[in-house]
Amino acid sequence: MSVDIQAYLWPTPNGKKIYVVLEELNIPYDVRLINIGKNEQFAPEFLKISPNNKIPAIVDQNPPKEFGDSPISIFESAAILQYLADYKKGEGAPDLYPKNPRERVKVNEWLYWQIGGLGPMMGQSSHFSSTNIDYAKERYSKEVDRLLGVMNKRLGEYNYLAGDNYTIADIASYTWILYNDKVKAEDTPYPNIKAWFDRISERPAVKRAAEKAKL
Ligand SMILES: N[C@@H](CCC(=O)N[C@@H](CS)C(=O)NCC(=O)O)C(=O)O
Structure with missing residues (x-):
């Protein structure tokens, strides 16, 4: 079954944040490992979604309506945490980014x-x-x-x-x-x-x- 979120990660401190938030928010996701020890972060396909050649990055194939019809890619861990907590919160998930x-x-x-x-x-x-x-x-x-x-x-x-x-x-x-x-x-x-x-x-x-x- 295909899922909305593809997460481009490597298990470093910044990559692990995204595993934690996806699990907390109960969001299905696929992980694409980017081995930064083997310079995979410089691959042209990865640079299209993460121009600063760093993990983490995500692609959401099915963003909310206000983002339009096409998929959205996001790099920088804080931007990803904010986006997921605001827009992709799953069933029964805690409120990790209050609106107040x-x-x-x-x-x-x-x-x-x-x-x-x-x-x-x-x-x-x-x-x-x-x-x-x-x-x-x-x-x-x-x-x-x-x-x-x-x-x-x-x-x-x-x-x-x-x-x-x-x-x-x-x-x-x-x-x-x-x-x-x-x-x-x-x-x-x-x-x-x-x-x-x-x-x-x-x-x-x-x-x-x-x-x-x-x-
Ligand atoms: N400010 C960035 C930092 C990301 C970052 O430093 N990622 C490291 C791994 S923890 C990386 O991909 N390094 C590969 C490189 O610099 O070529 C964020 O929070 O996402």
């Missing part, structure tokens, strides 16, 4: 905080950790620690990043925190992030995504 404007602004703040801060800084920190460039190593690991401090404080005040409810902002950061051993350690300096991380890991949809993406 005050709540939506909070989701956007923490979503963009991950896209512009936590993700790139963790990426750079990991990249330089295997080099002997001490200046870069220190700069990025300090910045990751600062960001985790901000996140830990926020999660001491609220159960989830945008407030009382689990949203796409949590999904965006969760798949990055998966890669941070300091947060997951028993004696973590970030206990509020650890509690949040453990709570999200118990969600049935996240467990299903973990199976499929090897989270």
Whole structure:
């Protein structure tokens, strides 16, 4: 049976977000793996839907009427999370992107905080950790620690990043925190992030995504 959503993924922090959101929203999907280790992200066919040569990307073969008759492709993980949560929510799925404007602004703040801060800084920190460039190593690991401090404080005040409810902002950061051993350690300096991380890991949809993406 053909399904609406084709997801172009590789099991990295940004790719795993899309597995989680599709499982949470109960949306049928096909995965097309793009092996970024083999430079498949530069294939001309993939660049047509993801011109920045990065996963994730999706194609929706059957978008809502207001998008017109033709399929739509989307790249950039935040744009995909917003689109799916707004337009493709499946039967019985939670509301991951509230319409209430005050709540939506909070989701956007923490979503963009991950896209512009936590993700790139963790990426750079990991990249330089295997080099002997001490200046870069220190700069990025300090910045990751600062960001985790901000996140830990926020999660001491609220159960989830945008407030009382689990949203796409949590999904965006969760798949990055998966890669941070300091947060997951028993004696973590970030206990509020650890509690949040453990709570999200118990969600049935996240467990299903973990199976499929090897989270
Ligand atoms: N801001 C982008 C970042 C995407 C990204 O960095 N993807 C990485 C994998 S996690 C990638 O495809 N890298 C391949 C490359 O740079 O050639 C998003 O959130 O979607």
